[in-house]
Amino acid sequence: xxxxxxxxxxxxxxxxxxxxxxxxxxxxxxxxxxxxxxxxxxxxxxxxxxxxxxxxxxxxxxxxxxxxxxxxxxxxxxxxxxxxxxxxxxxxxxxxxxxxxxxxxxxxxxxxxxxxxxxxxxxxxxxxxxxxxxxxxxxxxxxxxxxxxxxxxxxxxxxxxxxxxxxxxxxxxxxxxxxxxxxxxxxxxxxxxxxxxxxxxxxxxxxxxxxxxxxxxxxxxxxxxxxxxxxxxxxxxxxxxxxxxxxxxxxxxxxxxxxxxxxxxxxxxxxxxxxxxxxxxxxx
Numbered sequence: 001x002x003x004x005x006x007x008x009x010x011x012x013x014x015x016x017x018x019x020x021x022x023x024x025x026x027x028x029x030x031x032x033x034x035x036x037x038x039x040x041x042x043x044x045x046x047x048x049x050x051x052x053x054x055x056x057x058x059x060x061x062x063x064x065x066x067x068x069x070x071x072x073x074x075x076x077x078x079x080x081x082x083x084x085x086x087x088x089x090x091x092x093x094x095x096x097x098x099x100x101x102x103x104x105x106x107x108x109x110x111x112x113x114x115x116x117x118x119x120x121x122x123x124x125x126x127x128x129x130x131x132x133x134x135x136x137x138x139x140x141x142x143x144x145x146x147x148x149x150x151x152x153x154x155x156x157x158x159x160x161x162x163x164x165x166x167x168x169x170x171x172x173x174x175x176x177x178x179x180x181x182x183x184x185x186x187x188x189x190x191x192x193x194x195x196x197x198x199x200x201x202x203x204x205x206x207x208x209x210x211x212x213x214x215x216x217x218x219x220x221x222x223x224x225x226x227x228x229x230x231x232x233x234x235x236x237x238x239x240x241x242x243x244x245x246x247x248x249x250x251x252x253x254x255x256x257x258x259x260x261x262x263x264x265x266x267x268x269x270x271x272x273x274x275x276x277x278x279x280x281x282x283x284x
Contacts, residue, residue: 008079008141015135017119023132027072034202035065038160041198042167057163064156070262071149072134080139081122082114113229113239128220128229144251145262147220154213157206164203224250245269 015021039061047054089109090098099112103123106116115127117137126140138146223229227239227246240246251258252266 008083009077010079010136013076013136017132017135020119020132020135024135027133030205031065031068034160034205035061037198037202038163042163046163046167046170060159061156064152064159067152067259067262068149068156071145071152074145074262075131075134075138075142075149076136078142078145080124080127080137080141081120082110082125084108087111087125113231115231126229127231128223140268143224144258144266147224147250148259148262150213150216150220151259153209154217157209157213161203161206161210164199164206168199168203 015024039058043054043057043061047057089095089100089111095101095109100109101112102108103110103116105118106123110116110123111125113126114123116123117127117130119130119135120137124137124139126143128138128143130137131146134146136142223233225243225246227241227249228237232239241249248255248269252268254264254266258264258266
């Protein structure tokens with residue numbers, strides 16, 4: 001049985017806020033459109049349809065799209081809220097010492113690093129942030145899928161931009177050189193008059209994706225390596241168990257294989273609120 005199907009599902013995985021809906025539709029619709037444009041228009045212009053490079057690039061594009069959309073859907077569907085049936089609060093006399101805190105909205109104790117999300121309406125286990133592109137919170141159970149989604153989005157857009165740049169310059173290099181010989185502003189005038197609108201739009205979207213995914217990776221990768229969530233950043237804590245254990249706490253026991261597919265099972269080693277060396281006094 002796959003990892004996803006063993007998770008607890010959200011009752012309504014679709015975004016609820018207007019801004020979440022807009023961002024979700026932007027990503028959810030534009031990614032397949034750009035994919036189809038690249039496969040149907042650009043790829044046959046660069047490689048012969050019967051060639052090995054064409055087949056390899058097509059399979060690579062399908063693999064990247066599968067992981068982008070699959071991890072995005074997994075993020076949205078997996079319930080990251082505190083499972084009250086399995087996460088038992090300690091006695092009141094021990095709660096504060098162990099880092100538990102009372103959630104005024106839920107009117108119950110919440111585990112360490114669990115925070116209430118006003119949009120989702122529940123306390124999220126090991127909450128990092130609320131993602132507007134997926135309309136849900138990123139927490140203990142779906143951080144793996146969020147990181148895989150961001151990583152593959154970055155790789156796919158860099159890959160696609162390289163192919164589009166190659167296509168554009170291979171097709172229009174003579175026009176560019178001719179414009180350069182005429183006047184310094186020639187390339188800019190030519191660009192706005194001669195490039196297909198589709199090429200301009202898709203390249204712009206890819207550039208935005210590269211910038212956005214690159215910024216996200218530069219921010220979240222250090223957090224994962226240090227065993228942190230957003231709320232821990234820059235603060236003293238006792239959740240850093242070393243790079244290997246920190247990665248395993250996000251990607252699970254089979255962390256080397258989860259990059260192949262979002263459907264692969266990879267059990268997490270422990271609860272997110274178990275402390276390094278079991279020393280709760282160091283929590284700040």
